[in-house]
Amino acid sequence: MSARSSPELTVLTVNNTFYQAMQSLDLGQMEAVWWHDDWVRCLHPGWDLLLGWDAVRESWEMIFSSTAKMNVTISRPLVHVLSDAAWVSCVEHATSAVESDFITTLVEATNIFVRRNSQWRMVHHHTTPLTGRVPAATSRTVQ
Amino acid sequence: MSARSSPELTVLTVNNTFYQAMQSLDLGQMEAVWWHDDWVRCLHPGWDLLLGWDAVRESWEMIFSSTAKMNVTISRPLVHVLSDAAWVSCVEHATSAVESDFITTLVEATNIFVRRNSQWRMVHHHTTPLTGRVPAATSRTVQ
DSSP states (O other): OOTTOOHHHHHHHHHHHHHHHHHHTOHHHHHHHBOOOTTOEEEOTTSOOEESHHHHHHHHHHHHHTOSEEEEEEEEEEEEEETTEEEEEEEEEEEEEETTEEEEEEEEEEEEEEEETTEEEEEEEEEEEOTTOOOOOOSOOOO | OOTTOOHHHHHHHHHHHHHHHHHHTOHHHHHHHBOOOTTOEEEOTTSOOEESHHHHHHHHHHHHHTOSEEEEEEEEEEEEEETTEEEEEEEEEEEEEETTEEEEEEEEEEEEEEEETTEEEEEEEEEEEOTTOOOOOOSOOOO
8 A cells, every 4th residue: 555545544454465365265465454462353154253362263264174265355344543543334245155055155344454554454353144134225435 | 431531442432322212212322433424434233324314323223123121231342443444343232112022032243433532423234134143252351
């Protein structure tokens, strides 16, 4: 990002990097996008809330090792930045190959990011499967 | 709250006030617990994401007018404060009387709060129904 990028655009870029890590099943890239604190939290679809980086890292390792291939795109990203904290809402469109099945899920996500030393990283990932529903679009993408 | 209260305890108190407003079906109290900005967001169970205070207020008015009685308790609150932003994870246990039925739901929530002029208020409410699942407890309540 150039020095002229707004914090909002920088956060949306980090949000995209998170989904690139997910799609690539790349644990190293996923590790690089999170702060490794004992208070970070993650709610995967169908899971209980995970607390702390060790549990969150282990969950990604488990998901990536049981997934043959994953395609992830996002739509309707909304971002709000307040000083060194930021939160993004977006809709994930994920298709996974798990064992012999393809699973397509539509998920509403809230992702929270924290900035330290000019670096934005994720500290919170909360998902809600939108079973059988196509969420309404909005016309606003950056707040 | 006394002047000696930590920001974490203050945020948890505002989080409790939010659930008291929900349980009381009190639109005035609900209005008082949110900032009325056009970028606040709310995902009720089974709804699409709502953007902006007008839509969020209207949703609470609709929910309260269609609900005869609601009982809400929360468990496992986890809070993190970063300057003037804070986020809480908790499990909502809600029993509602809607028309002739009682509906009990267990919901994982992420609530984001912003402080202005020493006042903490909600700006984001994201829920995930935990259908048929009892979430694991954790031993930590304040981060």
